[in-house]
Amino acid sequence: MSLIAERLRAIRPSETKAMTARAAELREQGIDVITLSQGERDFDTPAAVCEAGIRAIRGGRTKYTAVAGIKPLRQAIRESFSCDHGLDYALDQITVGCGAKQVVFNALFASLDPGDEVVIPTPCWVSYPDMVALAGGKPVLVACDELDGFKLRPEALEAAITPQTKWLMLNSPCNPTGAVYSRSELLALAAVLRRHAQIYVLSDDIYEKLTYDADFATMAAVAPDLYGRTLTVNGVSKADAMTGWRVGYGAGPLPLIEAMNLIQGQTSSHTSSISQYAANEALSGGRDHIDEFVRAFLERRDLVISKLNQADGLSCRVPDGAFYVFPSCAGVIGKRTPGGKVIETDADFAMYLLDAFAVAVVPGSGFMASPYIRISYASSLADLTRACDRIIAACAGLS
Template sequence: MSLGAERLSVVRPSETKAMAARAAELRDQGEDVITPSAGEPDFDMPSAISEAGIRDGRTKYTPVAEVKPLREAIRKSLGRDHGLDYGIDQITVGCGAKQVVFNALLASLDPGDEVVIPTPCSVSYPDMVALAGGRPVLIPCDEFHGFKLRPKALDVAITPRTKWLILNSPCNPTGAVYGRSELLALAEVLRRRPHVHVLSDDIYEKLTYSAAFATMAAVAPDLYARTLTVNGVSKADAMTGWRVGYGAGPLALIKAMNLVQGQTSSHTSSISQYAAIEALSGGRHHIEEFASAFLERRDVVIGKLNQADGLSCRVPAGAFYAFPSCAGVIGKRKPDGKVIETDADFATYLLGAFAVAVVPGSGFMASPYIRISYASSLEDLTRACDRIIAACAALS
């Protein structure tokens, strides 16, 4: 008898993790693999943050919702940055923003409930919805409109079974950022659909370049009670491995999420929690330096990708991802004579023949595209892009 649960039949392995694993295998074999595929800053976490984590030997169990000083730091941060007023019991902390999102879905979805997800989207959203018993409703958002959800498309997608709309801004993988006016237009649709809640995944909030960040609960205060605002310290503070994400929202939802967490992970690392307090309360002066470096890298990467025969890439407004179309290479032949039929074929070709790991757009529910992270060193990014240009030139 198989030990695999039937519910897993609807879940795909993470394409980003799979590509990282394949690249690691080649590197172990001695290949000079460049991996602009991971969504992880290459900067070191500021020492003040790590030192705060290990100070005083804070190594014991904490409350499920996490320690009060951390939730208080989150509460103050949301108030300071966005004018959002949450009670401490309206805030929960998990093992990264991903767990917070999953806890919310598992705590709120009944079988058949629908979750509207604009695509391209994070590789995990549709599978987390399915794993929680819901049905992901994917809305393609085309490049012409900046990969962003339009009000009419949202209105058409909503049914009586719709429970959530997931909005990720800045977006992984496109770098799209929703402006205030765009959120207000979506809010106008949601006002007519009071049964729909908003899950606002703001994890890349601090990394914007050519657009101002806005979040739904602040832009549309009348939707505050229907919005879960999700964020964390992984991306902006280079703390990916420390696993601290948080959510702020309606008290009943937060209590339900804590119930889920109490019977699963219990809480994230106590050491990580105290480090996150320092990250949120210590001024975060390092973020300006990080963002400036990402901007320089972005401009180099976009400029080079647009030199590659068959690729075209719009300029992302936030996060640290480029999402070029590879439509121009589909149908071309590799040097071995085989035809590139999909973006996955192209990604496999780049890794196998030119030792560059990218993630196919199909993993993000959008083809034919590839995702390239510019959270690597400028030297590695330049080498990777030069290899991509050479790979495209070798096609016929």
Template sequence: MPFFSIAIDRIQPSPTLAVTRRALELKAAGHDVIGLGAGEPDFDTPDFVKEAAIAAIRAGQTKYTAVDGTPELKDAIRAKFLRDNGLTYGADQITVNSGGKHTIFNAMIATLDPGDEVVIPAPYWVSYPDIVLLAGATPVIVPCGSEAAYKMTPEQLDAAITPQTKWLIFNSPSNPTGAAYTRAELRAIADVLVRHPHVWILADDMYEHIVYDGFEFATLAQVEPALYERTLTVNGASKAYAMTGWRIGFAGGPAPLIKAIAKIQSQSTSNPCSISMAATVAALNGDQSFLIERNAAFKVRRDLVVAGLNAIPGLHCPTPEGAFYVYPDCAGLIGRKTPEGKVLTDDEAVTAYLLDSEGVAVVQGAAFGGSPAFRISYATSDALLTEACKRIARAVDRLG
């Protein structure tokens, strides 16, 4: 009898974490490595958020809480959804979890059975398909190439939906591409979903506050109220508030689904960290003006990297509307030879070459279901990004 479950063989370890780990190992061994794989802001958690956590510790808020979030945090989340998205939820429609990944995991485990299908536009965040597979269901991948600015068309969505479709997982702005859907584009997607009332929507809005050039964020349940009763709107503290390590994700959705998520959580992690929840109350309720300053810094970095990459023959890098990633198409490098005579057969070979030859760690597009390409996180200093672009240019220049 096998010791490990069938489910564990359906999934792979996170490729983005693997790249980060490899970069850290090389650095520890004394190599000069620029790590552009990690999907987290380099900014520190705001001081007023840290002070709220310290105050919570001193006040003894270190005990178990309600399994899916404190009343104070649920109230702050409800206020956030109303303020930012025009969505009204009751306390029984809010779930708080140990990160956005945990929110998505709970929702999929609570709702999916073998035979169910989940539509996922690609390139996608690496964990979406594996969570679906772990739940025993089938990911249905919709390829969206650079020629379409990495966005799914309504026609593609309509063609992907079958009677077995249970969910659409929809991420805007996107990890890994930074592509964000305009209100008009969301309206067209929503029109398809209205025609398929058996399909639920998981709207992953984690990068909501990181947008550029006057882009106006909207979410599907906001654009089409008819979708409200079958949409789980997911967000969290990680990206906008630079709180990746605090591990707080949350969502608003129909009360029966929220209750099912709480049931799963009651038999797995129980409540999220009480101190992290107190800090997130402060983050959501506090002064949001720091987001403007940080977005301005991110925009400078985005423009620097897009210009640098597009100056390199063989790379094509669309300008993203949001998040802190670029996703250059590297089709022009496939088939070329390294100085050692090795043929670059795919984007994994390209990223390995960049790391080995110039110490630049990026993530291959295959990890996100969109090849040939690679993801760069520009959540680091201007100086490091400038140096990374120079190194990539040198590496490409040496190809035969």
């Protein structure tokens, strides 16, 4: 009898975490590695949010909280949904978890039975398929062409649906592509979903506040008749530079939220009380810092796009949101490194960039799309300039 559960055989370590760990190892050896592999901005958490966390500690707010989260935070989340999107949720329709990642996992674990299918447009975040599999479901990956902006077409959604389909997962703005679904694009998908009453929508909006050339829209607001079939997930990690605080939240049908709370109550119980008070400040204390973040990201995005499109063999479209670019590296496949190694895959290219030029990126294969690489531009302009110059040199060195 094996100690390790059979269900873990199909689960892979996160490629983003693996590349970041490898970069850290090289850095410990004294190598000047520039890490563009992690979805974490270089900005500090706003001072007012940090002070709210400190006040929570000094005020003795360090005890257990309700599984679903403290009431003031859920009220702030409710007001945010209402003000931003006109969505009305009761407090018991809102749950707070240890990051949006846990909220997504809780939803899948609470709802999937063996054989249930989840439609996932690809390229997608590395964890989606594995979370579905861990919850006992079957991920159904639907490739979205770069010519379509890496976005799911209604006809492709229709073709992927079977009687076993339970969820459609949508991530907009998307990690890794930065694609943003417009209102009209969501309405087209909603028209398909109306023909299949058994399907629920998991709308992962964690990058909502980080859009540049497109307006943000979310399914429950765009298609009010699907409100009761939609779980909307968000959090403070990306918009408020609070990745390490681990606060995400979801709002949706009451039976689902109750089931998610049941799971959370038997696993993590709740997210940190201190983090919850800090997140309450982030949501209710004014978010003027977001405009500054967006301006900085826009400048960085444009720099990276301009640089990468100078690299021989790379082609990079302009993303509308998040803080990633997803350039095609098809033009370097089949070429040889100065050491004679053939670049056969995007993973080979990513390792070449890391080992020979000390730049850490993530191969597109980790996001179910090849041959691409994902580059995070959540770093300083100086580091991005140096990294892109190294990538240009790396491409020039191939033959």
